[in-house]
Structure formats: structure tokens, C-alpha cells
Amino acid sequence: MKTILRRHLLAFSSALLLAFSFGGAALAATELTMYYPVAVGGPLTKVVDSLVADFHKEHPDIKVNAIYAGNYNDARIKALAALKSGAPAQLSVMFSIDIYELMEQDAIVAFDDIVTTEEEKAWLKSFYPTLMENGVTQGKVWGIPFQRSTIVMYYNKDAFRDAGLDPEKPPQNWSELASMGKQLVKKDAGGNVERWGVMIPSTGYPYWMFGALTMQNGQVLMNDSGNQTYFDSPAVVEALGFWRDLGTKYEVMPSGTIEWGTLRQNFLEGKTAIMWHSTGNLTAVKSNAKFDFGVDMLPASKRRGTPTGGGNFYIFKQTTPEERKAALTFIRWMTDAERAAEWSIATGYIGTRPAAYQTPKLVNYVTQFPPAAVARDQLAYATAELSTYQTGRVRKLLDDAIQSVLTGAKSPEEALGDAQQQADRLLKRYR
């Protein structure tokens, strides 16, 4: 009550001040334009719209215009183009891995340079550290986690029962993945596979899945300055070898590449007993699976591991101090524990702060639907998603290397050695 009163007083006094300074002009508000990576009319627009409307009720002195800009790529292109042309844009949710591109374009400002009070500084530290990794470089915070996901393992409990395995004990490490996978493979009389043991998608975002395997093998893919990759380190080579072996040596996964877009359908039709996929699929699998399914953390080799994924809040550099303050107020409001909990329940994204999982709403939801907690618990082992300077190119080098190994064209040493060499050439000038 007291805070609301204070906020109202504050709004009133600042409005008064503004009214005076504009010589009695209309009651002015700080207007913010936010680019948001979702297609117009998409399922998330309603959620975001209602959040923004709630924000306006509490902060009548700040007006936020959300511009829905398509996917992450479109949002970045449109926001950067708007900045170039001088159109107003103060903040945006963009891909967490866009950070170096945005820094090279000198488009964003670090949150450390905006926060002033102790409370605000403490807020910067209130997120899951592994979710912050993609937003921190050069010792400063540039991106605040908002819609974030990880990779989890979905498994078909009925298939486990069918294969004589304990449905409550999915594979916990690589060797179990291979051995259980073998038991889960089901062939017809002619020797054709009716059900595979496991599928890890290798189109669309192979580097993302690979980030999980390398982390499990104890090696990250790049440094935190974004100017060095470790594609040819032995642990990375070994991880890619294991991925290929799942198809060729253990024969628990189809060889060749596995399509990202149809994998969920494969799983739902029982063509694979295990799939690795984004937590973003949880709701769809929950409502469409005709069998008993489970969700667990990805298996470990030397340790557990998964990359994080998704979008962060950024504040643009071409902004006035007032706009930056207003943007900060909005972002703090949006990432507040209560909101993070609502957002997580509505979308399936991770609650970005430990405090969110202590709210009654989310505590309740997690007890009713335990898979929702898996992504959270796995955050302790997570790492940043592949992100460097020249990130599109570097990512493609790794994607091509992975696919050339999975299709049997190259050996892991050869493909990753080439990729590392070319990545070095691209990144040399940023060191």
C-alpha cells in the first residue's frame, strides 16, 4: 500500500514537474518502443499485450509500444534498421546470442551503466547465473534473461516398459544411453527398425544440441569474450564422435541427420523412445502424447550439461537518460518474481530467477506437473549458447562440421579441425 502510494506520489510529482517544464502542455509520459520477437497474432502476443497493459496500470507515466517483429532474426534486423533510420527504439527482446553483433554495431548499453541504487545492483545479481552467461562479457551485463529455455530429454515410459526397462529410470549417462537405447530399439521380422532408441535433432540448430554434448564432456565451445572457439579440443572431438557413434556404432539412432521440425512428431508417434528437444516443446508434448511420457535432465559423460537458449532484454544506446531509466523500470517489472512465474506457466519458458520458483503459483504448478522443474534443476549444470563475434558465420562452420560427420563425409578430427581453423581466421581481428 505504501509503495503504491509512493509510486502515485512520484508519478504525480513528476507529471507536475513535466507540466511545468512544458509550460502547461499535455501530461507527458516517457514513451518507449520495444521490439519483440514474435509474429503478430502469435500465441505469445496476447500474453505480452496483457503484461504491458498491466504495467501501464501501475506506471501511467511510462508508455510502452510493443512492436511484434517476427522471429529472432527478423527482430534483430528490424530493430537495427529502425535504429539506423533514426526511428525510435529504446529496448528490445532479442536472441541472447546476438550480444556480440549488437556490440559491434555499438547498438546497446550495459546495464551496469544504468543501474544506480543498491537495490538495482542487487537485482542484476538475482538471476540464475547460468542464464546470465550469454548476457555478460567484458565484465558487464548487457542482456537480462527473459524468455529462456534449455534442452531436456523426453522419454516414452510405455516404450521403456515394453523393452523391460524401469520407466522411472531413464539413462543418466552416455553409456546407459547407448545400452538402454539398444534395448529400446525394436525391429520387425524383416530387420527393419520400428522404433529407435534415441533421436537428437541435427538440422536447424545442430550447434545447440552439440553444446549439450560438449558440456557433458566437460568442455565449453567458446570463451566469454566471444573471440575464441574450442572446436578442435579433444573433448569436443570426442563428443562429436559419440554423437556419430549413436547412429553408426551403437545403432540406436538413425544415421544421417535428423530433422528438427519433424522430430516431435516422430516421438509422438512412438518412432523413437527418447528425444532431446527444447523445453519449449513441453506443452505440445503434454497435450498430444497418447502414451505415458517422462522428462529428465540430459545424461552425463564427465558431468551433466546443456546450453541455455532464448531471448534477453537489451537497452539501446541511442536513448536519453530518462528513457533508459524508464526502460529499466519496465524490464525490472517484467522480470519480477511474480511475473516470471506467470510467464513461465503461460509459456513453458524457464522462470529466470530462483525467487520465481518460491512464489506460491509456481510452487503449485511444479507439484502438479513435475517435468516443469527439470529445466530449472538442470540450470545448475547449464552453460552459455554458442555466441561469438561473427556469430552467424562461426555457427554455420560448426553446423556444417557436425552434419558432415553425421553423414559420414568426414571424421570428427578433420571436420572440427577445419572449422576451428576457419573460425580462428574470422575471430583473429577481435583478439
Added chain:
Amino acid sequence: MFTSSTRANVYGWLLLSPAAILLIAFTHYPTLATLAKSFFSTGSVTRPSKFVGVENYELMLTDEVFWKVVDNNVWYAIGTIPASIAIAILMALWVNSRISGRGLVRMAYFTPTVLPMIAVANIWLFFYTPDIGLIDQVSSIFGAPSHNWLGDPDTVLGCIIVMTIWKEAGFFMIFYLAALQTLPPELNEAARIEGASRVYYFRRVTFPLLMPTTLFVLINAFINSFKLVDHLFILTKGGPDNASSLLLYYIYEVAFSFFDDSYAATLTVVLLGTLAIVSVGQFLLLDKRIHYR
């Protein structure tokens, strides 16, 4: 004041200007700007763009992915153009003859053309998907093992080609059908009286008379083989390991995923040059051999 010829000149230019302004603003200026851009480095705020001469072209010649996509594009053109034209002629002859349910067959042949490429790709994605896809489901009835059609570098380009033919042939059929209906029936009657076989009649009469249409379709098919990449976004994203990537898709990647506009401009110049040379060549070479009435 003005002589009548000046007035006619001004009048003429005024009539031309709306089209000319649009063409210059949206076709010629961008083409020239692209050409100019290809001689500069890609700039960012922290590293402004500067003149680099032919450096981008040198980079291109050593770029393995570039050669791979050119190679793919050549095979894609060879795979799609003759096949889709041949099928289009066959379909046109078929629906031009007096068969029952002709309208229905025509519509069926034309349907793929009406569908957007993205929708088509989404449909075919589920044809090609291993195990649960239509092709694998049908072949499993005959006991064939499942095949990862789009995940195998040896089959992926073929899959894309087949889908494109399916999509394109119906469109070209419409042109052939229109051309066939302008052929005078007396020719057919005369040929029958002379005792010419149907094959002979097609080879010596119908096909030569269709040549103007064939030229038109050929140029369109050729341009399409470089222009159509929508399906790649859905089906393969150019993978695995660039096995199904085409030149225009690579340009898109370089421009909007790598944000290297200079290199994208360089690749675009090559694409434009190729298309220009081939279209001019087709007109000059084939035009002489075509019989226009």
C-alpha cells in the same frame, strides 16, 4: 515556342516516366548499388566500410561453400528444367484431348502451382520424413527399409528436384495448353489423311509449332531454378553440410545470417551476371530456330 517535335519528345518522356521511375528506383539503381557494394568491405559502426577492390571476388573463388552451391545449382537446373518441361507437354497433350472429366484433371494438374511454396514444402517434409513419412510408409508395405531422405547428402538434392518438378510442371502445362488450343485443327486432319502417325505428327508439326512457348517456358524454368529457394527454409536449411543449398539461399544466409552485405553483394553480382548471360544466349541462339507464325 516549342517545335512540334520537342513537344512530342516531352510528351513521350512524360508517358514513359512513371514506368521508368519505378524501374530505375527498384531495378536499375539497386543493381548498380549492388555492383558498387561488392568492391567495398562490410562495415559496422566500429569498423566503417572501405574500398577493397576485388578482394570479395578473390574470397569467393576460394570459398568452398560457394563452389558447392554453384555445383548444386547446376544439377538442380539440369534436374528440374527438362523434366518439368517434358511432363508439362505430356500433361498438356493429355488434358487437351477429349477425355471425360477433363476439367477435373486440368484442375488437379494445376493445383500444385496455386499452393504457396512454403505450404508445398511443409507437405513434402512429411512425405520425406523417415519412418512416419508417406514415402517410407508406402515402401514399408513392400518391406523396404526406411530411408532418411533429407538427411542423406546423396538423396537430398534429388528430393528437392522431384518436389520442384511437381510444383512447376502444372504451371508450364497452362502455357502449353493455351498454345495447343491455338493450333489449327486442319493440320491434324490433313496429317491423318496423309496417314501420319501420332508420334510423327507430334515430332514434325506440334512440337515445332510449340517452340515459341517452349522458349518462354525454358527461360522461366531457368530463372526459377535460380530464384526458387523458399522450400529450403522449410525442408533442409541447405543441409546436411550444404548438400542441398542453392546460390540464392547462400546469398540469403550471407546477407541476413552473417550480415556480410558486401560478400552477399558479390554473390548477387555473380547470380545476376549468370542469369543475364544465359537469357541473352537463349534468345539469340534459339530465336533463329523458332518458327513464329
